[in-house]
Amino acid sequence: GAVVSQHPSWVICKSGTSVKIECRSLDFQATTMFWYRQFPKQSLMLMATSNEGSKATYEQGVEKDKFLINHASLTLSTLTVTSAHPEDSSFYICSARDYSKNIQYFGAGTRLSVL
Amino acid sequence: QQQVKQSPQSLIVQKGGISIINCAYENTAFDYFPWYQQFPGKGPALLIAIRPDVSEKKEGRFTISFNKSAKQFSLHIMDSQPGDSATYFCAGELETSGSRLTFGEGTQLTVNP
Numbered sequence: 001g002a003v004v005s006q007h008p009s010w011v012i013c014k015s016g017t018s019v020k021i022e023c024r025s026l027d028f029q030a031t032t033m034f035w036y037r038q039f040p041k042q043s044l045m046l047m048a049t050s051n052e053g054s055k056a057t058y059e060q061g062v063e064k065d066k067f068l069i070n071h072a073s074l075t076l077s078t079l080t081v082t083s084a085h086p087e088d089s090s091f092y093i094c095s096a097r098d099y100s101k102n103i104q105y106f107g108a109g110t111r112l113s114v115l
Numbered sequence: 116q117q118q119v120k121q122s123p124q125s126l127i128v129q130k131g132g133i134s135i136i137n138c139a140y141e142n143t144a145f146d147y148f149p150w151y152q153q154f155p156g157k158g159p160a161l162l163i164a165i166r167p168d169v170s171e172k173k174e175g176r177f178t179i180s181f182n183k184s185a186k187q188f189s190l191h192i193m194d195s196q197p198g199d200s201a202t203y204f205c206a207g208e209l210e211t212s213g214s215r216l217t218f219g220e221g222t223q224l225t226v227n228p
Contacts, residue, residue: 006158032213043204043218044159093158097214104149104214106158 006107
């Protein structure tokens, strides 16, 4: 079964609203999680590194006020897309590394459609 | 700046054939090189990975060949099956810097029956 759970898998929202995506590590504690964005037929682009108990580290060009990341516990990180617009429509994927197994696991992804 | 270049963009192979995907990297600080398999609408899943001090790693039908001096590595899928049809991504990882991954552009593999 999945060791990184991402929810929801698909969300449709109106322009201007905010959407929260959750990423949970099920079998291990994750001090660090990652958020990626993927456009159709393209690669994964790292948006930010989520650190438990501290501020996220954003990649160059990613608006931190638009993509709010919270990592309040060792098993949960959330990505909130604030005031979403159609150009924010994309596939968002989280990942977390299980250092005991030396494997980075990915969530199943969240497809966001902003109308 | 794209630090991992992957080719080909798409690949069509007959069932039973060998699929070969190549990657080249720029960042010599990468200390881990995983390959991921992604099916439509799903997140990537780790397929096989190698460290730069090893020249080859084989797991079942999947083999990574690694050339440190050329900064290149490749994935070979032997006896390719229709179920292998997916998008494959190579990546470079900085384990010493929090395990950030830099992905290649991806290769869409189609294995015809």
